Amino acid sequence: MKAVFVEAPHKVVVRDVPYPEPSSDEVTIQVKRCGICGTDLHIYQGDFLSEYPIIPGHEFSGIIDKVGDGVSHFKLGDRVTVDPSLFCGECEFCLSGRGNHCEFWGAIGNTTSGAMAEFVKVPASIVFHLPDHIPFAEGAFVEPVACVVHGMNQLQLKVGQSVLLFGAGSIGQLLIQALAHSGAAILTVIDVDESKLAMARNYGATHTHLSKDITTVLANKTGRRGFDAVIDVTGIPSIIQSAFDYLGPKGSYLQFGVAPSDAKISINPFNIYHMDWRIIGSMAVNHTFRSALDWMSAGRFNVESLISKTINIDDVPTFFSEGKSSNIMKVQITFE
Numbered sequence: 001m002k003a004v005f006v007e008a009p010h011k012v013v014v015r016d017v018p019y020p021e022p023s024s025d026e027v028t029i030q031v032k033r034c035g036i037c038g039t040d041l042h043i044y045q046g047d048f049l050s051e052y053p054i055i056p057g058h059e060f061s062g063i064i065d066k067v068g069d070g071v072s073h074f075k076l077g078d079r080v081t082v083d084p085s086l087f088c089g090e091c092e093f094c095l096s097g098r099g100n101h102c103e104f105w106g107a108i109g110n111t112t113s114g115a116m117a118e119f120v121k122v123p124a125s126i127v128f129h130l131p132d133h134i135p136f137a138e139g140a141f142v143e144p145v146a147c148v149v150h151g152m153n154q155l156q157l158k159v160g161q162s163v164l165l166f167g168a169g170s171i172g173q174l175l176i177q178a179l180a181h182s183g184a185a186i187l188t189v190i191d192v193d194e195s196k197l198a199m200a201r202n203y204g205a206t207h208t209h210l211s212k213d214i215t216t217v218l219a220n221k222t223g224r225r226g227f228d229a230v231i232d233v234t235g236i237p238s239i240i241q242s243a244f245d246y247l248g249p250k251g252s253y254l255q256f257g258v259a260p261s262d263a264k265i266s267i268n269p270f271n272i273y274h275m276d277w278r279i280i281g282s283m284a285v286n287h288t289f290r291s292a293l294d295w296m297s298a299g300r301f302n303v304e305s306l307i308s309k310t311i312n313i314d315d316v317p318t319f320f321s322e323g324k325s326s327n328i329m330k331v332q333i334t335f336e
Helices: 038-045 142-155 170-181 194-203 211-217 237-246 269-274 289-297 313-322
Strands: 002-008 011-016 026-036 059-067 079-082 119-123 127-129 163-166 187-191 207-210 227-232 247-255 278-281 307-311 330-334
Touching: 002 313, 011 313, 026 079, 059 119, 059 142, 079 142, 127 289, 142 170, 142 227, 142 247, 142 278, 142 289, 163 170, 163 237, 170 187, 170 194, 187 194, 187 211, 194 207, 207 211, 227 237, 237 247, 307 313, 313 330
Parallel strands: 163 187, 163 227, 187 207, 227 247, 247 278, 307 330
Antiparallel strands: 002 011, 026 059, 026 119, 026 330, 059 079, 079 127
16 A cells, blocks of 8 residues: 655655554554644654654544454444544543643654555544544544644633634634634634635634734734733744733633744743733643534534645655645545
């Protein structure tokens, strides 16, 4: 079978490898769609914890192709999607509801072979049946929606609150939809691309602004007149630094975007005290995959329009080497 290998930073190839035979309590999935995530690009660039070589890919859907011993709740041909999280279930973090901080944390496509391949084997315990009315393309979105669900659980937004969000890429658009469904009143979105802001308005943003204009248009939304919640999805330190200017009293700041591990910002600790701020992170998925699947199954998310393009597996090395242009949302590898 064909598989994408990141052999080292900035070195990616497509190779023929043996079929992944499932062991006990595992299944082998014929991949139908696999999304390319920012984390995959970080792996390619050498900015993530992955060891090389590795087959990336953790946002995917497909069909059960083979079932290992001990698996009784899946059969050949079942349509499925997969929570890539690999938690040990026994450490103090797993036992206290913090599985995403498992002492032995792993993930399909991050620490072990992923779904940028024609077939991938995974533990049956992390596989979910995909309802017939959800296409494979949308099934590959359940994982990013699960990340959004975790972020929303962290934020604890109250109905009627005002929100400022930086970054209207594919994850930003999912957050916009989640915030609109969860009771945000004013929902202001900032980005560098007007087409993304137009999409944000369609998904529930009440105000949108180009980033170059915010010093002027948000001049009356600083300090004590700031927003109830501010969210960064960009991971860009300079934007994160400035985002706190717009956080109001008793406000909540959510860091959702992944910044470089060595990045630094400066924040006034008196403001944290005096303004009664909550500063929150949101790391990946934390037992939120089922909630995300149910939310999508109910038709609460529009994800189809977030797919900018599909490519074949042989096109992946070129895509990685050329990089993702600023106006691209989600790119998926198709095996259909």
